[in-house]
Amino acid sequence: MTALANIIRAEILATGPLSIARYMALCLGHTQHGYYRTGTPIGRSGDFTTSPEISQLFGEMIAIWLMQAWADQGKPARFVLAELGPGRGTLMADILRVSVVNQQFSNAMQVCLVETSPTMRAAQKAALHPYAIDFIDTVDQLPQLPLFLVANEFFDALPVQQFVATDVGWQERRVAFNGTGFEFSLAKPQPDKVLSARFPDLANGKIVERSTISETIAGNIGGQITKFGGAALWIDYGNLSGTGDTFQSVKDHASTDTLKNQGQCDLTCHVQFQPLAEASDCAVQFTSQGRFLENMGITSRAQRLASGLSHADRDRVSTAHNRLVDPKQMGDLFKVMALRPQGSPELIGFENDPAPANI
Ligand code: SAH
16 A cells, blocks of 8 residues: 555545545645655656647647737736646746747746646746746735636646435545445435536436536636736646546556555546636637647648658657647547636637537
8 A cells, every 4th residue: 555545544534435526635736645746747758748748839829829818908018927737847838938929928927837746846947947937836826917827737637526416416426445445435415506507407326527626716717817807728638518437547648546556646537617617707718629729820830840850850740730639639638718808809719610619
């Protein structure tokens, strides 16, 4: 048993089975043994690879989007450029590299990273040297200024509760200890107005998920954008809404058991964007990652980038481009949601969607 498994077992023995949210919070964020505190999760040598790590093209498209969103909102003379859960700092490094083309934009910004893990902060600091960067733990510490914010694969790492539908209410799924190992158990059925409104007429036995911490963060960001102006771009795997168990564990780029090797594997759930949109109370646009990147001009940028390269490097650019946009790879599974103040002009990148989301 890992050190963290012993701590989780002790907590279960003291207070009873844990919600999946509490279990995730301990596995990922425990101050001594949590996954994001100890390991090097991201990249080829880590457990999973994210879009900014696949190609600079991703960060370049996000940089263009942020500069345009800032221009669409009247080019505020001071603003916060924020990223949630910046991983190895690669996305922000690409954004800052591109932003030098617009001196007015780069002179107006104050860069702020929302990151709880000291290990990840150290990696981000190194990647972003010599830029001046502020670190904060939570979004409610963001400076009171117009906010232009990006979050890639952030919400999927936040704790989620699971519930099973029954005739007499919702049974929360929990993590119990059976004397030798961990197993899932069910709490007594309880009424839950939010779940019943969100998932009406669900068949008995079906599992649903809710991340209240994600909704709180979305509400906070939305409130800041409404009050001071700005825009946010959230990219993650998932959908507007959905049912079913999406709780998963990944180690060395392969799927593993969620109830084993605590603190040594990445635990995530698919993101449901609709509750986040509602919590933000902002105007919202939504599409797939593939469509968003195509709309932002990734293909012509990839062609230009490739044109000056050797044959092998050209192939690498083309493979990375495909991985990001191909619907069979990341293009469809990953979604993009943009937030802006109610009544402000639409943001770029969401054109030509054959099935626009009605939100
Ligand atoms: N955005 C990065 C990495 C995503 S991994 C990329 O695209 O490569 C998730 C990141 O969120 C890590 O940096 C992790 O330390 C951070 N994180 C996880 N939970 C957090 C929380 N509650 N608050 C702030 N950061 C968190």
